[in-house]
Amino acid sequence: MAKSQVTMTVNGKPVEALVEPRTLLIHFLREQLNLTGPHIGCDTSHCGACTVDFNGMSVKTCTMFAVQANGSDIRTIEGMANADGTMHALQEGFREMHGLQCGFCTPGMILRAYRLLQENPSPTEEEIRFGISGNLCRCTGYQNIIKAIQYAAAKLRGVPLQEAAE
Amino acid sequence: MIPGSFAYHRPNSVQEAVGLLAQFGDEARALAGGHSLIPMMKLRLAKPGHLVDLGGVSALKGIRADGGDIVIGATTTQHELIGSDLLSAKLPILRETALLIADPQVRYLGTLGGNVANGDPGNDMPAVMLCLNASYHVAGKTGERRIAARAFYQGAYFTALEPGEIVTAVRIPVPPAGHGSAYEKLKRKIGDYATAAAAVVLTMSGGKVASCSIGLTNVAETPLWAEEAGKILTGSSLDAATVKKAVAAAEAITSPATDGRGPARYRTKMAGVMLARALARAKARAGA
Numbered sequence: 001m002a003k004s005q006v007t008m009t010v011n012g013k014p015v016e017a018l019v020e021p022r023t024l025l026i027h028f029l030r031e032q033l034n035l036t037g038p039h040i041g042c043d044t045s046h047c048g049a050c051t052v053d054f055n056g057m058s059v060k061t062c063t064m065f066a067v068q069a070n071g072s073d074i075r076t077i078e079g080m081a082n083a084d085g086t087m088h089a090l091q092e093g094f095r096e097m098h099g100l101q102c103g104f105c106t107p108g109m110i111l112r113a114y115r116l117l118q119e120n121p122s123p124t125e126e127e128i129r130f131g132i133s134g135n136l137c138r139c140t141g142y143q144n145i146i147k148a149i150q151y152a153a154a155k156l157r158g159v160p161l162q163e164a165a166e
Numbered sequence: 167m168i169p170g171s172f173a174y175h176r177p178n179s180v181q182e183a184v185g186l187l188a189q190f191g192d193e194a195r196a197l198a199g200g201h202s203l204i205p206m207m208k209l210r211l212a213k214p215g216h217l218v219d220l221g222g223v224s225a226l227k228g229i230r231a232d233g234g235d236i237v238i239g240a241t242t243t244q245h246e247l248i249g250s251d252l253l254s255a256k257l258p259i260l261r262e263t264a265l266l267i268a269d270p271q272v273r274y275l276g277t278l279g280g281n282v283a284n285g286d287p288g289n290d291m292p293a294v295m296l297c298l299n300a301s302y303h304v305a306g307k308t309g310e311r312r313i314a315a316r317a318f319y320q321g322a323y324f325t326a327l328e329p330g331e332i333v334t335a336v337r338i339p340v341p342p343a344g345h346g347s348a349y350e351k352l353k354r355k356i357g358d359y360a361t362a363a364a365a366v367v368l369t370m371s372g373g374k375v376a377s378c379s380i381g382l383t384n385v386a387e388t389p390l391w392a393e394e395a396g397k398i399l400t401g402s403s404l405d406a407a408t409v410k411k412a413v414a415a416a417e418a419i420t421s422p423a424t425d426g427r428g429p430a431r432y433r434t435k436m437a438g439v440m441l442a443r444a445l446a447r448a449k450a451r452a453g454a
Contacts, residue, residue, distance in 0.1 A: 021174035057274035122378025133356040
């Protein structure tokens, strides 16, 4: 099948490539762009490990073709750190609050949490739980992930962290 | 999982899209949010040779009032339904239902048109559309027509759409101000289809039900409009005895499958429970 040309912005950099129409966006990111932060977990749009930020939306890249992303603006975990190389508040939060154990779900969690906080800078615990309901974690039991997102939300708003109840 | 090969088309207009679908016939499928079709393609249960991506057709997007109706473009996403002030004010049941569909990521891409047109009995919006007496604007090679939602669903994945036709918009008559509505969905987890779900839109007058319409999700091969149950409730005060009769009438028209969500009899009973809960909430929200 003839390849299609796609151009997009990935982590702030212009990208131009040829893709087979059937190439899923997750395969394009991982195998053609070597961005292996987005993970393939379930490959059935349930687990959220492949989540990236796409045109201001959180999307599961296992359920989208790369050709559909032509002209889009994408951010992956590789593009989350601040310009000076320090960690983004969410990355810092996940480290400080032990928001990860094996780390497999973390890139998807952080990218989903990023969009959640863009839309709702001070979410309640319930809003966080609902907001990350498309991302599965098999290690943490979610408690520390919630705290990590609360940490980041507080830091981004410049207010002291209210410790979440155990 | 990697889908079979296909040629990708991205038309800019409805006319161009239906032209492509007509040209490639059985080989072609329309792509909207992709969250039903792409999983099927990855499993190779669908192997279209041509994919017609509707994402570039801006005329298929948007929510607008048109007289006493609200018209929603087919590729309007669940996320956009949730964020619409117009819908929150006039048709709050749509926001409530959309929030119960899948998960946030899926709702950013999944569309109303895809949800109603696919014919999957597990989809939530079809029963809501039966409840609201919506109609679907449909376009094909030979022109445009409208199909009532209540005449659209013929079997699992079988609808009144002819080959090459696409749903371009959903038209919903706005229920009277002061109506009450609710969508009650029992599911095992976020992202699951309903074990059973019920949609209710009713109006009250002087403590009595002036009108009542009921839709049921995933308890038959098609979404169900529980017309008889609605009639039983009309004129009542939603007293326990009448609700019980209506619930029995609704349960009687179900024929769910026994599957991982439970045995058929359980799912039928859950349809009744969802209906009773939806009635109570809709009543509480309705003006006198």
